[in-house]
Amino acid sequence: GGRPGHLGRGQLRLPRDAADIAALTRCRVIRPESLVWLEGYQALVRWRSQNGITGLYAVPYDTETAVGVTKDYPLGRWVHQQRRAQRTGELDPHRKELLDDAGMVWEPGDEAWENKLAAIRSYHRATGHLAPRQDAVWGEGEAMVPIGQHMANLRRKGGLGKDPQRAETRAAQLAEIDPDWNCSWPLDWQRHYKVLADLVDADGVLPTIDPGVLFEGDDIGRWLTRQREATNWTQLSAEQQERLTRLGIKPVDAPSPAPAAKVATQGQSKAQQAFQRGLAALAQWVEREGQRPVPRGHAEEISVDGETEPVVVKLGVWISNTKSRRGKLAAEQLDALRELGMEWARPVTIP
Template structure:
């Protein structure tokens, strides 16, 4: 058993070391999700420790000598509740973006647990409104930069509903190399991807899209509907399966690298990418492994038996 004073000093020293390593000076609000390595502890919850000091001060439970240490220039403690709340919400947005690949939640979406639980859909809707970042221009500009660092499209000029569907399809293309056939009625987390895709391909709706929206869909292989010529249909038929097959083999190779290095027991973070060597390529190819594993698992019922066998050999029990 360690005295409580040593436990507290461990957090304080972690704060000083983290600020020094990141060359932070002056007042600075530590984000709620910041974790650091302290001795044998690989993920010491520094952000939550700082949050607890604010709570202790408000409850009258923080000893004066400890407040003096936190007020010292080298600690740079921010006591203002408004900044604390902002950092907590920012941490929730980072976590949501890592998990979903976008900052375009439904308005009723909620994210996080316990004190970090945020009504993230309503919160983001408020931020996108005029003046949503606050009345202070300097602070608003800084917050806009923080949000853009999480997702450049957080304040896209089109509806979040469009952005959410687009990002899901973009992840499919990133994982498989081409957009699979998606019929109306195919749902993903409550969104009808097939119906939405059909709406975008409608020539009348296509004209209503901005040039940037049209360009993004074109990159995914989406075009306004028209009568296909026999030649173009044959070309798509010959190219489509080969791209998907190549993408699966690359994903499998990247997964094999991960398992060899990290072990099959450790899940692949959604945002993780692997570089693999490809025959005939001058440089390594980057595979978005986290997205690939997530999408492959979601569509495991549609995989061929040999694909399932290959995944099981790498320790993927869900296959």
């Protein structure tokens, strides 16, 4: 039965359970080096089983596990050695076959992707969606990942990689976790909607939610009120409207002025036009980002009636300038700013 002492870890006991015996049989020839390799393979199979892991999975390099009399078998380093042996052509084909069956990740790019996918699965299990704020982070300690930035990058053109086949596979993996991962509307909208959908799913009916009711930092009540406003409702896609309708959310009856993002400019002074465009840009920011402060250098693109190209509004600068001259604004302008979360927009009493 070979020279177990060759392992340097004490007596190696041959496997007893059916899966390990089958693996041993598939190694075909039992030599001392086969036993050394089989010890690592058994450690991998058992570690995956103990952690409930199925499918492709990249074992972290610093992973250690108990196997036989060894309490801290360096499984992560062993897996790394197999990957290196495969690259240099030194890995026996039947061993590669065994490792393929055990969900081995061979390419570094695939390994990074699998690690990212594991974080995405974990986030979805905890929240029920893949629509984090862009600045959201997830995990603990060294395993902390910028989940918001990850999802924003993946949704961009080419975000799944240059290889079309690989991109298609990755898109399918993400869709399996959440079919709405790449929805055509902003993730901010999707996150608020999902919270309400979960409430309806739990209670069968949407409860009364007033502005000011928060869920993990999002003002769900304020968002719901804004969706019901006729001007905002008309800007939603047919599918967004349909989803809200299924939750029992309908637009309130109100006159329908021009949608906020479609700014009518006829008959307005240049100052009025500039204010309306700034307000439309701010509404667009709040819809996408929530009540997050607007960086001073940030610019928004909006659609304007009569313009074929989007208009760029220097939103951060506009907010700063508008705030400095709030004493000159009309009451309805101040009301519109407060409605979008600008608490500084309170009427100034001039003695």
